[in-house]
Amino acid sequence: MKAVDIHQDLIMTYGNEPVLFFDSEKWKEISPDYNVGTYDDYKDDYALVVNAIRPYVCEWDMKDVHGRKISFDENLIEKGIDGALSWWSKLSVVKSSDDLTKEWLKVLIHIEWHDNIDSVDIVKNWYEKGVRSFGRTWNNDTTLSWAHGSAEKGLTPLGFELMEAMNSWWMIIDTAHMSRQGMKELLQSSTKPILNSHSNIHAIHAHSRNIPDEIIDLFPKNGGVIGLSLYKPFISTDPIVTIDQYVEQVGYIVNRIGDDYVALGSDWHGIPKEKTVAGMESVKGIHLLYERMNAKLGSITTEKFFHENAMRVIKANLG
Secondary structure, three states: OOEEEEEEEEEEEEEEEEEEEEOOOHHHHHOOOEEEOOOOHOOOEEEEEEEOOOOEEEEOOOOOOOOOOOEEEOOHHHHHHHHHHOOOEEEEEEOOHHHHHHOOOEEEEEEHHHHHHOOOHHHHHHHHOOEEEEEEEOOOOOOOEEOOOOOOOOOOOHHHHHHHHHHHOOEEEOOEEHHHHHHHHHHHOOOOOOOEEEEEEEOOOOOOEEOOOHHOOOOHHHHOEEEOOHHHHHOOOOOOHHHHHHHHHHHHHHHHHHOOOOOOOOOOOEEEEEEOOOOOOHHHHHHHHHHHHHHHHHHHHHHHHHHHHHHHHHHHHHH
């Protein structure tokens, strides 16, 4: 098995400096409540990980996973890019479809959001430095789009302009965290397939971050992929959420639109262990998920979920 995960928070910030999660000893020191994985945990089981840079400073003791206050820091984007590139001797940073053939563990750099973009040139600068994916919002509205929970509002004029620019640059668009209207507009207007990198199914659990059926139904025409998160509160209110409940989410999409439009979007490292699907608190749990999916949904769907679907969309965007 060589998995593709379209959303992990592999770079976080501590003391205004980036910390890579492969530096697991450092991360365990900073925040033992979060799931971590060493480079060795990844290199045998993963073909590619989309590495999200979250550009904020946590104004709290990171050993306390509750009640955090955050502030956006644009400078951390540059530091995060440099941090990912600094691992070049062990990682292959994907910038074109040719890079997908390399044998090393591959990382595609994604920036989760930016609060105050006033020009597409800002994103073009990131692209030139190696970033190949960008989101529009986090849990707040931005100059590009309204966030989840703002059902009646979608992209801003600058958001549409950036969509066209990213399509022309061969850069991946990620709709996670966006409003329903914003997701709808991108799915209907983008000339490239999009990723919704880490959400879950609204019909199963009515959380504002989850995707409703009317949005799910737009993915086949666009050709994009929905990445399903391992974040327990998106899946159920049950005290313990099982791997089988997660597989049910995959099956829901497969039964509704087919098995070409769903992938792994774990959000590992961005979620505390206590809020992760049971048995999946570490990246090493991927074997358990693979076995359960293979048993319940069959080998063809399982291979599409773990590798083929995400890689198809990434290739289509990188040219």
